[in-house]
Amino acid sequence: MTAAKPTKKPTIADIAKLAAVSVATVSNALNGTGRMSARTRRRVEAAMAELGFVRDHGAAKLRTGRSKLIGVLVNDISNPFFGEFAAALEAALSARGFLPILANTGDDADRQRALLDEMLGHGVAGLVVSPTIGTQPEDFALVRDRGIPCVTCVREVEDAPFDFIGADDFSAARLGTRHLLDGGHAKIAFVGGLPGAATWHRRCDGFFSALREHGIEPDEDLIRPGPAMRAFGRTAARQLADMGHPVSAVLCFNDIVALGACIGFKEAGVLVGKDVAVVGFDNLPDSEAWTPPLTTVEVYPRSIGANAAARLLRRLDGDESHPEISRLAPRLIARQSSPPLSGA
Amino acid sequence: MTAAKPTKKPTIADIAKLAAVSVATVSNALNGTGRMSARTRRRVEAAMAELGFVRDHGAAKLRTGRSKLIGVLVNDISNPFFGEFAAALEAALSARGFLPILANTGDDADRQRALLDEMLGHGVAGLVVSPTIGTQPEDFALVRDRGIPCVTCVREVEDAPFDFIGADDFSAARLGTRHLLDGGHAKIAFVGGLPGAATWHRRCDGFFSALREHGIEPDEDLIRPGPAMRAFGRTAARQLADMGHPVSAVLCFNDIVALGACIGFKEAGVLVGKDVAVVGFDNLPDSEAWTPPLTTVEVYPRSIGANAAARLLRRLDGDESHPEISRLAPRLIARQSSPPLSGA
DNA sequence: ATAGGTTGATTAAACGATACATCAAGAGAC
DNA sequence: GTCTCTTGATGTATCGTTTAATCAACCTAT
Numbered sequence: 068m069t070a071a072k073p074t075k076k077p078t079i080a081d082i083a084k085l086a087a088v089s090v091a092t093v094s095n096a097l098n099g100t101g102r103m104s105a106r107t108r109r110r111v112e113a114a115m116a117e118l119g120f121v122r123d124h125g126a127a128k129l130r131t132g133r134s135k136l137i138g139v140l141v142n143d144i145s146n147p148f149f150g151e152f153a154a155a156l157e158a159a160l161s162a163r164g165f166l167p168i169l170a171n172t173g174d175d176a177d178r179q180r181a182l183l184d185e186m187l188g189h190g191v192a193g194l195v196v197s198p199t200i201g202t203q204p205e206d207f208a209l210v211r212d213r214g215i216p217c218v219t220c221v222r223e224v225e226d227a228p229f230d231f232i233g234a235d236d237f238s239a240a241r242l243g244t245r246h247l248l249d250g251g252h253a254k255i256a257f258v259g260g261l262p263g264a265a266t267w268h269r270r271c272d273g274f275f276s277a278l279r280e281h282g283i284e285p286d287e288d289l290i291r292p293g294p295a296m297r298a299f300g301r302t303a304a305r306q307l308a309d310m311g312h313p314v315s316a317v318l319c320f321n322d323i324v325a326l327g328a329c330i331g332f333k334e335a336g337v338l339v340g341k342d343v344a345v346v347g348f349d350n351l352p353d354s355e356a357w358t359p360p361l362t363t364v365e366v367y368p369r370s371i372g373a374n375a376a377a378r379l380l381r382r383l384d385g386d387e388s389h390p391e392i393s394r395l396a397p398r399l400i401a402r403q404s405s406p407p408l409s410g411a
Numbered sequence: 412m413t414a415a416k417p418t419k420k421p422t423i424a425d426i427a428k429l430a431a432v433s434v435a436t437v438s439n440a441l442n443g444t445g446r447m448s449a450r451t452r453r454r455v456e457a458a459m460a461e462l463g464f465v466r467d468h469g470a471a472k473l474r475t476g477r478s479k480l481i482g483v484l485v486n487d488i489s490n491p492f493f494g495e496f497a498a499a500l501e502a503a504l505s506a507r508g509f510l511p512i513l514a515n516t517g518d519d520a521d522r523q524r525a526l527l528d529e530m531l532g533h534g535v536a537g538l539v540v541s542p543t544i545g546t547q548p549e550d551f552a553l554v555r556d557r558g559i560p561c562v563t564c565v566r567e568v569e570d571a572p573f574d575f576i577g578a579d580d581f582s583a584a585r586l587g588t589r590h591l592l593d594g595g596h597a598k599i600a601f602v603g604g605l606p607g608a609a610t611w612h613r614r615c616d617g618f619f620s621a622l623r624e625h626g627i628e629p630d631e632d633l634i635r636p637g638p639a640m641r642a643f644g645r646t647a648a649r650q651l652a653d654m655g656h657p658v659s660a661v662l663c664f665n666d667i668v669a670l671g672a673c674i675g676f677k678e679a680g681v682l683v684g685k686d687v688a689v690v691g692f693d694n695l696p697d698s699e700a701w702t703p704p705l706t707t708v709e710v711y712p713r714s715i716g717a718n719a720a721a722r723l724l725r726r727l728d729g730d731e732s733h734p735e736i737s738r739l740a741p742r743l744i745a746r747q748s749s750p751p752l753s754g755a
Numbered sequence: 756a757t758a759g760g761t762t763g764a765t766t767a768a769a770c771g772a773t774a775c776a777t778c779a780a781g782a783g784a785c
Numbered sequence: 786g787t788c789t790c791t792t793g794a795t796g797t798a799t800c801g802t803t804t805a806a807t808c809a810a811c812c813t814a815t
Contacts, residue, residue: 076557078801089765094803101804102763119553124532125469126801129770136533144513145498150489157488157515166529168512169488171501185510188468189480209463213420297696330700352641356670358702422771433795438773445774446793470771473800 077118086114097122128190137167137379138186140196142174148321148349148368149197152220155372156195163380165192176201183210193379197221200263216382218375223265228390230382232375234366235394236266240273242399243318243346243364248281251408252316252344256289258303258328259296259320267292267320270348274318295320300327301334308335315343315408322347322354322363329357329404344405360402367395421462430458441466472534481511481723482530484540486518492665492693492712493541496564499716500539507724509536520545527554537723541565544607560726562719567609572734574726576719578710579738580610584617586743587662587690587708592625594751596660596688600633602647602672603640603664611636611664614692618662639664644671645678652679652687659687659752666691666698666707673701673748688749703747710741 079093086093088107095101096111114120128134137160141149153169160167168186172179179199186194187209193216204227210217211228218230247255257274260267275285291307293299300319304327307314319325325347329339339345340359347354350365374393423437430437432451439445440455458464472478481504485493497513504511512535516523523543530538531553537560548571554561555572562574591599601618604611619629635651637643644663648671651658663669669691673683683689684703691698694709718737 079803080801090802091766091804092764095764098803102761104763107763119556121528121531121553123473123534123801124529125534126473126770127803129467129470129473129772129801130803132770143498144488144501145491145494147489147491147494150491150494154487154489154515154517158517161514166512166514166533168510168514170505170510170513171498173498173502182510184465185468187465189510190467190469209465212463297700326697326700353670353697356641356674356701423773424771434772435774435795435797436793439794442773446791448793451793467771470800471773473771473802474773476800 077120078123079120081118082111082114082120085118086110134190134192135165136186136189136191137165138183138189138191138194138196139167139169140172140179140182140186140194140198141169142172142197142199144169144171146323147351151368152197152372155369156376157372159373159376160379165380165383167195172199174199176203176206180206183207187213187215191215193217193383195220195375195379198224200261216379218379218382220371220375221266223269223392225265230378230390231392232371232378233266233394234371234397236269236366237273237276238394239348239364239366239397240270240318241277242273242397243348243362244274244277245280246362246399246401247316247318247344247346247405248277248283249407250316250344250405253281253283253408254286254289254312254314255316255318256291256303256307256314257318257320258291258307259293259299259324261294262292270320289314295324297323297327297330300324300329301331304328304331304337305335308332308337313337313343316405317343317345319345319347322349322351322361325354325361325363325404326357329361340404340406341409344408346405350400355400355402357404359404362402362405363400365398365400367397370395421464422467423464425462426455426458426464429462430454469534478534478536479509480533480535481509482527482533482535482538482540483511483513484516484523484526484530484538484542485513486516486541486543488513488515490667491695495712496541496716499713500720501716503717503720504724509724509727511539516543518543520547520550524550527551531557531559535559537561537727539564539719539723542568544605560723562723562726564715564719565610567736569609574722574734575736576715576722577610577738578715578741580613580710581617581620582738583692583708583710583741584614584662585621586741587692587706588618588621589624590706590743590745591660591662591688591690591749592621592627594660594688594749596752597625597627598630598633598656598658599660599662600635600647600651600658601662601664602635602651603637603643603668605638606636614664633658639668641667641671641674644668644673645675648672648675648681649679652676652681657681657687660749661687661689663689663691666693666695666705669698669705669707669748670701673705684748684750685753688752690749694744699744699746701748706746706749707744708741709744711739714739 079090082093083090096108157167170182176199195218197220202224221233223231278285291303325345332339337343347361347363350363354361354363423434426437427434440452501511514526520543539562541564546568565577567575622629635647669689676683681687691705691707694707698705698707
């Protein structure tokens, strides 16, 4: 491969000249519109190949108003959950010729606002957003006003006129909690996750609901909200271990927090899977390989991504029906981290 | 938030009318170019706010030829390594006003070609690419010809006139291998990773180099290439465990493969951290929390992302110097998965 | 032979933002 | 009062593509 000699990029006018046809004919060849003889089509295609033509989508979008760009906003791309989500979403969208452009909000509402603006400015045909904590409906005012199809995911934003695809967090938390209750646990903590995201509230409600169903009144002191990160899980576990009246089980906001909690308990000399039961959410690929293998509630990030893509594609195809809310049914995956309460 | 009523999007012409100025003035206000009184600037800004103006970057790009889009191609966004990489890259680029658009090649060379075309068509100002396996230099011909700044990462593509930022894979493999050799291991397998990616070859060379340095001739039968995935690590471990002359240590292509190997060995009744030593690459956030905690070679995905961004920004600022190859120094993180060979 | 159809290709007007060239008006110098 | 400078603002061509409106041949049927 030899050194670069920056070439001016060829336009359809250059192709037209080389193929001795008009620009309109080139455009038609490009889009399969209009009518033309097979011979000229070949000539045009040969010319495009020779000059290394690549169509300027921006210019086309300017003229037609149509675009194949889809803006995707996630709040933490380094979290494997969103990695899986994004991979599935991308596969489904690009199969239909769309180009998802993925940006990371880092759970910063200001950055989310800026990115939404930026995406609109680039003329996206649609949006898929996992909203940041603290998202206000007005943050999406421009999207709404422009009538750009937008599917929200994972975290619901209340009163926004958009489709939503996510896990059924209420049921998921109930599943996890009931699993512990059925094992005889009564003093159960709920660790991690930030109020401000709908996900947390729904899981918290599910947690409460299951407890009350078993005649247990939730103990405010056992609700430990915090960033959904390993570090928080670890410190929370240590605090719980140091409490006067230790808990026998912990429901964690996600597997990452759960892993942190396992580390924290281990450091505190408490044996997970024996002295204490731990349950997470997400069924991260690694969770079954931990020691002990983690009980978790599978919430299907790939399905959420795939469904979000399908929903958005329907909207792009012109479906104008009322926004739909879908909560995918979760599944409990019981493993060794959450044994029944021992007789002791 | 009320229902949608798709508004036509306002252009600078609309702003100009409302503010009773010319389009040129609006454009100047937008870009801070030209001269204008503070009063008119305020009028223009008020008009933009009132109508909810958002600038059409595509149109601007068409006119100016300048763009703030950066194409980013990774080969597996669901791999946490690339998640970390992408997050760091994005942070650095967006701090300078660029918008990285991230796409996933899924390690498919055809898809990579298509995506490169697509990105060029969208007028990216620059590219950051972690090339797929089987990438040919000609796949980047258009990028080279157009003179678009392009930084390759993680895997080097030979004979391509681009900057490269990655780990020093040769040294990394030597580090990991020497650690095992120093522990007295002699029968060491190298598991996972596909020939076809430069990364694999360099690591393989580093592995060989360390062995030979200790007077050990590499045994072809102990080289077990395969997809860098958990499943492969697992099957490879089982095969190794079933061999007549079992290995005492395994160097894995990355932590994911290493985790798979741990599972495989466990299933085969071989105790990792006792009967067999396992070393990985990447230092995934979870690797220290596994049982036993994994010895790994840290290759700093965030640093690779940050350096790639810095390099690209320099190019965008006009640096035309010869392409540079940077290999970031790795670091061995010794944990319990790789004890010295026991006397037995 | 002429009217009407079909086929294959062309012309030119958009799309939204930018930037060069131009200009009006007021300030200051003589 | 004329001349030059500066400040603030405008008119308009342009980027690359699409597409509606035309048009030139040629074919076919009367």
